[in-house]
Amino acid sequence: MIDLRTLETFWVVAQTGGFHRAAEKLHTTQPAVSARIAQLELELKVRLFERDKRGSRLTVKGREILKYAERMLALRTEMVLSVAGANALEGTVQLGVSDTIVHTWLPELLKRLNHEYPAITLEINVDGSTGLAAALLENSIDVAFLLGPVISGSVANLPLCEYPLSWVVREEFPLGPEAVTLKELAAFPIITFARQTQPYRELTELFNKAHQQRVRLFANSSLSSIVRMTLDGIGVAAIPVEVVSDHLATGKLRVLTTIDQTMPTMVFTASFIKGPDTHLNGVVAALAQKVAGEYALFSDRPSHQDQTISAD
Missing domain, CATH: 3.40.190.10 (Periplasmic binding protein-like II)
Known part of the structure; x- marks a missing residue:
């Protein structure tokens, strides 16, 4: 019988493009990922991935199965939220953060997340925006607070804050x-x-x-x-x-x-991977947007105009 954990593994391999990356994402081993995919291929009696040195790519049948897997995983998330509410959300989010955000409102976000969603675990990576965008597109992080937006069909972008230099x-x-x-x-x-x-x-x-x-x-x-x-x-x-x-x-x-x-003005976004079973990413991004807005509201920054004097 095909279970949701196997479908989740299949979806992550499809998104990351490799069994090793999928294992890192799922906090398991590559042999475990390979075994789940092999079992799924056996039950469906089709080959799901073409494998070579560059990674793993979906076959025609694999792309067809992916649509069903996404619908089933999305339905699982919808069921949990409907029955148990947002407090039931749990899991690990790989978060990439620009240094500027670390020095402003990130501590407040961490407090709020811990209070409102105590079952969500964050793993934080601080890097420059170029590195964070690359990591997001490679699926090695789930959410990034960076100089954005990140232009990709698999990425959603929420406006966070603007900081003039x-x-x-x-x-x-x-x-x-x-x-x-x-x-x-x-x-x-x-x-x-x-x-x-x-x-x-x-x-x-x-x-x-x-x-x-x-x-x-x-x-x-x-x-x-x-x-x-x-x-x-x-x-x-x-x-x-x-x-x-x-x-x-x-x-x-x-x-x-x-x-x-x-x-120049630094414009930050909360950019995150969209997917059928990635509701946590949107939750973290939305709360970050709220915290950033509150930080700007109560900030006593002098206006940019106050720091510039006309020569006239």
């Missing part, structure tokens, strides 16, 4: 308090996100348009390291004020006002 310096830094120009900023190291990120590319373009090609951009993949370098007075940080709100409140850091500059 600001120029942040140590209190004693030799700039300000009057408004500064890009030329004045370019005399100092600019400390910001890693080279392959959207903020780095947009800052490069910003200085190029101002004919400041000799600017020194110190790329850094660690937000904690960026903040530490800024506190040490090494240069001017181009980061969201949300990640250094405590240091701004104590006066260790301050925000520079600028003349006629529109700073």
